[in-house]
Amino acid sequence: MNSKITHGIIRARLSIPGVINMVKILDISVGLHSQLPTWPGGLNFQLESTKTIDQHGVNVSKMASSVHVGTHVDAPSHFIDGGPTVEQLSLETLIGRALVISVADVTAITANLLNQLNIPKDTERILFKTANSQLWERGISEFKQDYVALTADAAQWVVDAGIQLVGVDYLSVQRFNDSPLTHEILLTAGVVILEGINLAEIAPGEYQLICLPLKIIGSEGAPARAVLLPYNCSNG
Numbered sequence: 001m002n003s004k005i006t007h008g009i010i011r012a013r014l015s016i017p018g019v020i021n022m023v024k025i026l027d028i029s030v031g032l033h034s035q036l037p038t039w040p041g042g043l044n045f046q047l048e049s050t051k052t053i054d055q056h057g058v059n060v061s062k063m064a065s066s067v068h069v070g071t072h073v074d075a076p077s078h079f080i081d082g083g084p085t086v087e088q089l090s091l092e093t094l095i096g097r098a099l100v101i102s103v104a105d106v107t108a109i110t111a112n113l114l115n116q117l118n119i120p121k122d123t124e125r126i127l128f129k130t131a132n133s134q135l136w137e138r139g140i141s142e143f144k145q146d147y148v149a150l151t152a153d154a155a156q157w158v159v160d161a162g163i164q165l166v167g168v169d170y171l172s173v174q175r176f177n178d179s180p181l182t183h184e185i186l187l188t189a190g191v192v193i194l195e196g197i198n199l200a201e202i203a204p205g206e207y208q209l210i211c212l213p214l215k216i217i218g219s220e221g222a223p224a225r226a227v228l229l230p231y232n233c234s235n236g
């Protein structure tokens with residue numbers, strides 16, 4: 001496999017002898033490091049060396065962080081007491097056909113906007129590419145409160161459309177000063193919320209999403225690795 005890092009997105013190509021560039025894999029996860037923006041009051045990602053080859057013959061690190069760091073998934077228990085936790089989320093929902101929609105010039109994603117976007121009726125997963133993705137591209141470590149996110153009526157639109165997973169390109173699916181309604185509507189309906197993806201280099205269209213949150217037992221969320229494959233990928 002060859003891979004190249006371009007502005008935080010790793011493009012990797014699998015090649016099999018005699019068959020060149022069969023599958024293009026687009027990494028939409030952000031890299032975890034201590035300077036990532038974190039939710040106010042949340043613990044930023046920390047990685048600390050506890051053993052070194054010099055002193056112990058081996059390199060070992062420990063990490064500490066809010067589970068809502070970088071690219072991550074929210075489970076229903078984030079806003080619903082006693083709701084399912086992250087290890088209980090269905091892999092069938094986390095993996096499958098996804099539509100990337102570009103809404104570059106809006107300050108909020110509303111039901112009115114969604115009605116105008118001609119989103120196909122059979123959409124199962126939807127990832128919103130907004131101006132937020134540029135914050136990851138520019139390496140902004142300060143938490144921005146004016147990120148683009150879904151209003152409560154947009155969340156209801158997503159539920160009514162039968163969509164199972166919604167992805168956004170900053171640290172929350174709801175706007176900073178809104179009530180938790182957007183989360184509550186989505187999580188009560190069992191819609192999986194993927195946050196903190198970087199779609200800056202992703203063209204709008206259909207893909208196969210593979211999103212694998214860490215299997216942290218009993219947690220209301222977990223960091224995830226998320227990648228996109230071309231939808232009509234023969235071996236994807």
Ligand SMILES: N[C@@H](CC(=O)c1ccccc1NC=O)C(=O)O
Binds near residue numbers: 040068074
């Ligand atoms: N992931 C959450 C936000 C979040 O992370 C959060 C919300 C309230 C209090 C603390 C939070 N995170 C702490 O790390 C969200 O989707 O809005």
